[in-house]
Amino acid sequence: MAYSEKVLDHYNNPRNVGALPKDDPTVGTGVVGAPECGDVMKLQIKVGANGVIEDARFKTFGCGSAIASSSLATEWVKGKTLAEAAAIRNTDIVQELNLPPIKIHCSVLAEDAIRAALADFAAKQEKNA
């Protein structure tokens, strides 16, 4: 498989690898995928009082395209409002990273991870409201 320059760049220099405190009420955590399927993504967002995502982190078990998709997703959500982050589509990731058809599901997983993190954050807000 020939990887695009951008996939290689994210794989070699992944942005925002790591973890945020998952019990922090301003942090939303999304974990999607399953080990049996060969891909698990964890994406976290930290949301400021103004409703803007001020930080993001990821960890991914998956192919290089999955790592690149999640790395890109953390870059993109930073500085966005929750609504803007929710509008990110996997097709945007496919286009940006030049993913071949067989790797589209890796980008779907990244979109799912963003949504899961947003949902987790929203649930925490509701509980604390």
Next chain:
Amino acid sequence: MTVKLPIYMDNHATTRVDPRVVDKMVPYFSEIYGNAASKTHAFGRQAEEAVDHARKQLAKAIGASSDKEIVITSGATESDNLAIKGAAHMYREKGDHLITVCTEHKAVLDSHHALEKEGFRVTFLPVKTDGLVDLAQLEAAMTDQTILVSIMAVNNEIGVVQPLAEIGKLCKKRGILFFCDAAQAIGKIPLNVEELGIDILAFTAHKLYGPKGIGALYVRRKNPRVRLEAQMHGGGHERGLRSGTLAVPLIVAFGEAAELITTNQAEETGRLLALRERLWAGLNAKLQHIYLNGHATERAPGSLNVSFAYVEGESLLMGISDIAVSSGSACTSSSLEPSYVLKALGVDDELAHTSIRFGIGRFNTEEEIDYTIARVVDVVSRLREMSPLWEMVQEGIDLRTVNWTGH
């Protein structure tokens, strides 16, 4: 330490043609280029002599009693097809049942699937967790209708060696033909068709430092005399079993490569074994949670299949891109299914996704092994740092208890 990059360590997939073999074959392209079937002139007779010599080398390499037992084909895929379909069609009157194993090469499995469509019945035996067939299960599967047992010598993914002598005995006892796909075995383990009771045997040049596109099928002529129905019809070459003009340069090369590897088998095995043990020990010294797939000792000397838990195989391959190896991960396959061989061993899907197959061969060096160890350790450690599974395990979470959202 200087190693030349990239390193080729995928010798199950194919091997580099030995320079000595290349030297032997070259004159047969532009000097001795006759058709081996043209017996009326010198060009043809010289070509025929070269083929005869190669056929003797091939027969000797597998311990066949006569070079008349060697049928030249285009490779192991064709040999597998000819053996299985050829035997099934020839002995249809005797019975309609065949036995094989679910970890065989696709050429064997799919030949059986094709026969099932024609109405034959096939038993696909499971394997034990070490990758070996259970002899009691094999014996129990044999019926009066069974005409052929097809079991490979060395597995192409995990390198395990099946108990061929015992299988040969069971087949002989029941009067069932024993076909063995030995593509990965010739020159890697001692293999003699007489001693092992093998009736039909497939092998191929490109796995033993010969060229691609040339192979052979051994077909026993005595005790018992095996007959096959041809699958390729035409000019009646190879005693009518496989028509087509003989590829003389490739056959010359195949014969030479087979002689080289089998006459040096013990010595080469010793060297490969030492390299493999160095690799396994080096990886184990630096990494936890790595698992050997397949039997620890009943394996071909250059084969090592390892699961690096919590690190997906394709991402690992990407990190060690200057070392050519392969993975059983679904992400590397076009079907997005993990290796069916590892699945058959009962390896969890999640571990199958993390498997890497190292195929050490004739041209690998100690320096290359050391470089490989260092690279793999480095990349596995880096990828584990970004693996959510590794993080969970470090936190003491049992991954089996997690409610995953996978499909």
